[in-house]
Amino acid sequence: MSDSPIAVEQHGPELLHHFVDAEQQRDAATLGMWLFLATEIMFFGGMFCAYLIYRYWYYNEFAAGSRSLDIYLGTINTAVLICSSLTVALGVRAAQMGKRKLLVILLLLTIVFGFAFLGIKGVEWYDKYKEHHIPGNSFNVDDLIRDYPQIHIDPRHEQIYFSLYFAMTGLHALHMIIGVGIFMFLTYYAWKGRYTPKYYTPVEMGGLYWHFVDIVWIYLFPLLYLIDRKPLR
């Protein structure tokens, strides 16, 4: 590999040999990550399309389903992710400035926030399980019909709302889990001193991914939790 006659100037082990220089490698990685995020927009987008159409058809059931979610837990979770985005952004900056210890702390904090989010989500899902709001044979929304007599609810259509709720938050949670895994790797390598002001691309790329997952939640929150919370007459 290193006997290629094409001249390669002094560089660290992180420069891969098919690149001309470190800048090209970094530009390639950045473009690659943004393109990947574009595919993720389309991936979630399919479910947003399903959501749009069924909300258009079954607004009442979507409104009732939305009310049955815990707005406090949802808001707290949104805040948790926003805090995690802050620690990620500060972490990238720490890497850029070569502050290894600070970077490790910020990456660990991000992971903590990630687990907090997943924990709260687990609590919410468990609540749904207890309330028989998980689609399937034991699905039952008599409680919603009773609590919201002003809203005409067809229990069959209510299953569609909850199917989408679980599919969308489930896929989001899966992305969070993957993100936490990625950040565990980043934390380990950061602790080992692999990231320097000259080379911190993986931290940056991990950060882009994490921010994207945060943005998905920024949209999921109003779309799932805030459909209709107006006081009912």
Place this chain on the structure above:
Amino acid sequence: MATAAITTERENYLNKEYGIRSWLLTTDHKRIALLYLASITFFFFIGGFFALLIRLELLTPAGDLVQADTYNKLFSMHGQVMVFFFLIPSIPAVLGNFLVPLMIGAKDLAFPRINLLSWYLYIIAGTIYLHCIVTGGVDTGWTFYTPFSTAFSNTRVIEAGIAIFIAGFSSILTGLNFVVTIHRMRAPGMTWSRLPLFIWAHYATSIIQLLGTPVLAITLLLVVFERAFNLGIFDPTRGGDPLLFQHLFWFYSHPAVYIMILPAMAVESEVVACFTRKRIFGYNFVAMSSIAIAVFGFVVWAHHMFVAGISLYSALIFSILSYLVAVPSAIKVFNWTATMYKGSISFTTPMLYAFGFIGLFTMGGLTGLFLACLGIDVHVHDTYFVIAHFHYIMVGGAVMGYLGGLHFWWPKISGRMYPEGWGRLAALLVFAGFNLTFFPQFLLGYMGMPRRYWQYPPEFQVLNVLSTAGSTILAIGYVLPMVYFLWSMRYGKIVGDNPWGAAGLEWKTSSPPPTFNFDEEPEVTWEAYNYEEIPAPAEVSVER
């Protein structure tokens, strides 16, 4: 003249390292291309085997070879294997992987390890699908329509769905690699307007792969969730809309057909230029048409749903848009034809495939316009007319493009020439066999024979017999190249850097190329297709 081994062989990507680990753990885009070549050829024959069974069954009007349920599985798996495990990867993963870095003067793709991952994802997906086949198969049609696939089918829908989901990621990663490579790794002097049209078309293909495949992925995932966890998103009894599945499915699957045809158009541009020894007429138009096809291809999907229950107004919109999407394809056909005018044409094997492509793709494309017309579609939707239309494009277009490309770049890939006489014979057999197989199907469809039926009224038998007869000729035409390509790897004439006298950076390095593609980083100071500067090669001898 054929020589077996030369004592002092130049080091190239094939002989640099031996052993199975050096192949299975390679990150060399050229080796990965060959890994793909072997895998997709395998799946091509699996899909072809299903096709043969279908055509055997359709020899007689009665359903007498297989049971109806089995027949459903045959056409479903034929479609899924051919689309997802052969056509979608074919040219990009084999020829694209091999040639993109060479054509732009790079040492490899931007992400070589992701390239290898892409192949492994394909292999994992293929293995899962093979398991699906042998444990009962899938009978939903290649299109997985709900609610049959979610609620009623008793076959391995989840497994097939997961396999194709994984194959989708293989496709996405290939596209991602190409886009980043083309943007970031062009050699000095290789400006966008000097890129071969092969690169433009693969760039357009990659855009479709990136933006469309994720929607297929989520759609299949939702079907799997519905079957596995009883979510009710497509379930009509719970208020779900089966048409929502179709919207989401076809949002990908229509652009998918452009994933399959654009790379064949890529090959077409290179082959036509070389064997008319002229710059492609209207380079800018052809380049822009590739991008236009990619973009327009995303706004026409509901023409697969005209009679499914969409609103008439949206049907009108999609019909008009479907007419528009034909325009850039037509522009390309006109430009290739115009290139041939006053060109110096050689009827080599790749050029025979290129001629076949133009004729057959045009017929397929024009019949697509028939289908885009709402009034006609009402009559011929779900008949053999549709089957003939898309096989003219997929087989008459894409597969012929693939074969033409394989022949054209075979000397570069292997360092050996295939036997030209056998090549021409195979090309003619493919052309003749193809037309005999599929032209009768236009007639059958127009006369009303429905698709996906395993028995039919007796008045349709003659045309069906002709079609089956054609398919056997086609099969021979496909087997021949397999045989002589393998033969040529040991006994084929050894070639130099540029046996065709072709333009393009890939012809400026040795055949086969060294591992890092070029001995010195190229610097490009000439325009694409500079045939006026390249001497024509000596007459290509017809080897027996």
Place this chain on the structure above:
Amino acid sequence: MSSKFYYVIWIALLCLTVVTAAVSFVDLGPLNTVVALVIATIKALLVVLFFMHVKYTSEKLTKIVIVSAIFWLFILLVLSMADYGTRLLS
């Protein structure tokens, strides 16, 4: 970028979160949805432009990729709704 600026964005995001949750209890009719989506988009923009550094990059391609992805999503949403929105008109 100074760390202080990141904190400013962070506070802004938290405030917008509280606002969007609170506004959902107020009856604005059909505007509720619009306001919620506008606030979400402002939050998303803050993350994209400042946390993901898109505002400070000289690379035009990044912005093209983002805009294209959003545009493609809109193709899916708009043309699908072209069917659903007009079914009852036929």
